[in-house]
Amino acid sequence: xxxxxxxxxxxxxxxxxxxxxxxxxxxxxxxxxxxxxxxxxxxxxxxxxxxxxxxxxxxxxxxxxxxxxxxxxxxxxxxxxxxxxxxxxxxxxxxxxxxxxxxxxxxxxxxxxxxxxxxxxxxxxxxxxxxxxxxxxxxxxxxxxxxxxxxxxxxxxxxxxxxxxxxxxxxxxxxxxxxxxxxxxxx
Numbered sequence: 359x360x361x362x363x364x365x366x367x368x369x370x371x372x373x374x375x376x377x378x379x380x381x382x383x384x385x386x387x388x389x390x391x392x393x394x395x396x397x398x399x400x401x402x403x404x405x406x407x408x409x410x411x412x413x414x415x416x417x418x419x420x421x422x423x424x425x426x427x428x429x430x431x432x433x434x435x436x437x438x439x440x441x442x443x444x445x446x447x448x449x450x451x452x453x454x455x456x457x458x459x460x461x462x463x464x465x466x467x468x469x470x471x472x473x474x475x476x477x478x479x480x481x482x483x484x485x486x487x488x489x490x491x492x493x494x495x496x497x498x499x500x501x502x503x504x505x506x507x508x509x510x511x512x513x514x515x516x517x518x519x520x521x522x523x524x525x526x527x528x529x530x531x532x533x534x535x536x537x538x539x540x541x542x543x544x545x
Contacts, residue, residue: 361385361408365431375529376474377509382465388452395436395450400443402463404435410456413525416448424528426494427521434458450475453525498531506530507540 362383363376371379376384385408388394394412395401407430414426414434428434436446440463461469469476497506508528510517517526527537 362406365406369479370475371473371479375475379469379476382469383459383461385442386458388456388458388459390452390454392494393449393451394434394458395439395446395448397447397449399446401436401439401446403460404433404440404463404466405458405460407432407434408457408459410458410459410530411453411520412450412456412458413453414448414450415528422528424525424531427525427529429516429520433487435487437487453522502542503530503532503536504543507537508544511544 362380362385366376366379383406386405388410394405396418407428409430412428412432412434413422413424414428415422415424417423428450434450436448438444438449439446466480470480497509499508510526510530517529521529523537524534527534530537534542
């Protein structure tokens with residue numbers, strides 16, 4: 359429980375507010391390959407990764423198309439499912455043993471109603487998600503694979519250290535072989 363309290367104290371919450379926030383979260387452990395969110399199901403919860411790596415992907419006729427990787431401290435959520443109550447179009451699975459602090463949407467809404475400042479926190483999370491989605495979409499259209507890899511090296515070096523090559527290559531939209539050539543040319 360101290361971990362979730364530490365997380366929210368970084369956002370400026372204190373005292374009884376931290377205690378109330380922590381009461382709504384539960385820690386869940388995931389085995390490698392276990393789903394946090396599965397395509398076709400409504401995910402009325404979100405989580406904060408306490409440890410581990412999660413792959414966001416959709417299945418394209420048996421071929422996994424990776425769209426995002428989440429590491430420790432990241433928020434994991436199926437945006438459409440959580441906010442609109444729709445079936446998830448993506449899968450989110452643990453790539454290694456992992457832990458996630460999970461909160462149900464109904465409890466999240468209670469926190470918005472009960473704790474001053476939680477609505478602002480919620481809005482900042484939404485804004486961050488929107489910016490990340492928009493930037494990712496823009497980069498995928500305007501940057502070459504070499505430029506996308508260079509940006510990943512600069513902005514998210516922890517992904518390069520923790521995520522297997524096949525997922526990194528899918529994340530930037532190229533084959534593992536092409537990524538190996540890019541990496542070889544950079545060294």
